[in-house]
Amino acid sequence: MIEFKADCGHTVRAKDEDAGGVVRCSYCGRPANVPDSKSDELDFLFNDLQSAADKASALAPPKRRRGGMLRTAKARRTGEFNPFAVVLKLCYVAALLIIVIFVGRTWVLPLFRGEGFTRRVTDNAAATSGALPPRPTRGAPVEARPAVLRTGLVSRELLSGLYVSSTPPGATVYCVETSRAPARGRISTIQGCQPFQTNGCIPHLGDGSYVVEVVFPWNHKALSGYRDYTNFRRRIEAASDPERRQLMQQYFIPDDATEVFVDQTAEQFYLVRQYRDVEMRNQRSQGVRALFLPRIAACDGACFSVEELVNNYIPKDPAYTFDQAHVRSELEYHRVREGDVSFVVDALERIGVMPYMTPDGRTRLFKIGLEEGEFAARVLGDGKP
16 A cells, blocks of 8 residues: 655555556545655655644744844754764774774784794794693793893993093093104194093094093192192102103003103193004994002002002992903912902902002003903013003
């Protein structure tokens, strides 16, 4: 049965076989066109609902705004901007991004991290071969990974370039290619020779041989508290150049310096330790570690006191790591006195170098390698300092 509205507004019922034909309205008697299919029944129902809604809206009293103004609802025209739809779409996009980030961080990123990726590859290979290792049970102690011993200079970032330190810190450094340096005397006056500070590195040096100069003004506050230092300065002021060189060697303990001298200008005296043929290879060097430490005689007068240097003049913070058991055995081989072994080890841990006069009358310089932490020893000069 097909129901539809005639032009007069009366509901007309027609048989299914009359679809698309013409029947007479039982109310007005006029011909009425029958719809083609039953789907138009929905339009009929919608029209009834729309008519009922129109009648209800006509009977309802109009709503008023505050102040007595009528609220008029305007139908939204097609293509008009809808802010609520935009906000809803943004919420959908945000939710999608949160889901993607969560999935990526939880499952995707661990696959590309070194440990996670390696563990998964290993587990897959083991599962394929049937030798998958058992996983630890809950509550079982986790085996700690062996610590990797980092040897040499603790501040590894200082290894790139020419490393120069001084004890005490705070000296000024000059560096120039060996081919440009004079045979004797200062290099600070050479054009392009820039000053640096110790306990750091000089970057951007090409491969080759260099002369390095480490300088303290003689009235530097780090030196002024040394034992008998005031008398040393008075003797320097009155001495000749050869006498000043000898006074420098007598007052300070030796190190790798090829020359130790005093430079006098119109306004100041400078204590200079100069190191020649310092090699740079592949942005690495053996480094320069200058010692401006007083030579304090031991109780027997045969050598300087390592114990007093370590306790009073050397920085307390360790800067080098190495195999201490091996270093102690090497010091015993070089006949370091049993009471001095621990002090020499402490000095090597803090500044990386320490001279020592062995019972055979030779002064040896014990060193810890900057990068590999290896122990080395060599005789300084021709024996006695």
